[in-house]
Amino acid sequence: MTKVDEEPYAGAKDAPRTLRSRLDRMIVRSVVAFAILALLVTLTIWGLLAWGGRRLEAQLEAIRARGEPALPEEITWPARETGENPLAWLRALAEVEHEDFSVEDLPSCAASGHSSDDRDWSEIHATLADPVRAESLDACEREFLDRDLDSNRASLELALQVGRYARLDPRPASQANTVDALLEGFRLPDDVFHLLQPTRVLSHAARAAAMDGHVEEAVEYAQLAMRSAELLDDMPSVACLAVSFGMKRIVLIEGILPVVHLLPAGSNLTAIEQVLDGLQPRAHQLSAFLGERAFVNRLYDLLRRDMNALDGLELVSSFRARVVRAALDHDQADYLEEWALAVHASRRPPWDPAWRALEGDVLMEPRPHRYYNLISLMVLPPAHRSGEWTAKLEARCLLTRAAILARREGAQAAGEWIATQTDPFVGRPLRWRIDADGLMVLWSAGANRVDDGGTIGDSEEPPLDEVVRVRPR
Secondary structure: OOHHHHHHHHHHHHHHHHHHHHHHHHHHHHHHHHHHHHHHHHHHHHHHHHHHHHHHHHHHHHHHHOOOOOOHHHOOOOOOOOOEOOHHHHHHHHOOOOOOOOHHHOHHHHHHOOOOOOOOHHHHHHHOOOHHHHHOOOHHHHHHHHHHHHHOHHHHHHHOOHHHEOOOOOHHHHOOOOHHHHHHHHOOOHHHHHHHHHHHHHHHHHHHHHHOOOHHHHHHHHHHHHHHHHHHOOOOOHHHHHHHHHHHHHHHHHHHHHHHHHOOOOOOOHHHHHHHHOOOHHHHHHHHHHHHHHHHHHHHHHHHHOHHHOOOOOOOOHHHHHHHHHHHHHHHHHHHHHHHHHHHHHOOOOOOHHHHOOOOOOOOOOOOOOOOOOOHHHHOOOHHHHHHHHHHHHHHHHHHHHHHHHHHHOHHHHHHHHOOOEOOOOOOEOEEEEOOOOOEEEEEOOOOOOOOOOOOOOOOOOOOOEEEEEOOO
């Protein structure tokens, strides 16, 4: 065999050795690359932890520098009211059975040919806030209102006990040691929706007493109706604030304004005026904003302490715990940055540009969130809507006060007073006029912040302005 013939054979003999050396080099490189990657990931996590911690600490320091509570134990609570816990009372209200009836069962309605299909009869309660409507009830409508109140007699008897109960107390929740206990204590409890029943039935009882000319009874029912709506006033929750403000508007529209229209001109309504003076929606709004933020901060603390509180997440390593910790720090910092805008706005009147700045912000529309914004997406309430709720309630209070003044002292006195009151929607004086039918029209620009002239509207096209009509003395 020649030398030339031996060379290929020698090369083939060395091939496995060369392949093994290449594999060894690839393994070494892979291990090195993995080690470098692990180091980079570890450094990234530590960097995120440090950065998130600095962001969070800066936000908390800014809160305390402004003298605001960062945690529930830092909240200055109002004086504790004497009275019983209302939760058992609310549950009892929920269990009351109401007597059903149909319009066809009412003799005067059957005689006039009315039926349940004619309209939504429950709307009558709200329409009585207008004096023309309150003065023009026919026999069927009066019988419907009387029967509706009679069907809720059992609820009314319970509702009359509202004076025995203190406001819902969030203090126990501030000491909560678990996520569930914290959320149950300060978020919107299911039982608060039962407050709507006593609020409405007491408002309707006030109107019924006014229709019969019973001044003291009508005023007492109106006071109790507003008291039931105030049971949520101490709750550090924007959701509770929305429910409370909504019920207070119901009392004004379905209770107090009909009482103002139906009682004789000059009736002593000083007690109702004192109720209106005590509402102070802006102060309650700010308190709810500050309180909710403090409780949400405690929620983040509890989640860090007990990572397993995150649904479906089981942490089996300290590495994964650090990842979640970094995400929580950044998520909480994002929450505090955004909620700081809302707290700033809540210190300003509703017409201030600080509120309009929120309208195109992440607090209004679903925001393009980061992957770690798990908690803040669930707990950020619609802050811009709170400004609208506050302005609506404040405007309705001022217009109602003016209506009471018009019934007691006349249009001129009411007009002079309302010209000194600021429209909470636009920052200009509230408006008024006397129509050809002798009615005084009082109005605020409303949520669109445009003065639409105080047009009355109807159920199909409600007014864009906040409007109250009254027949002056």
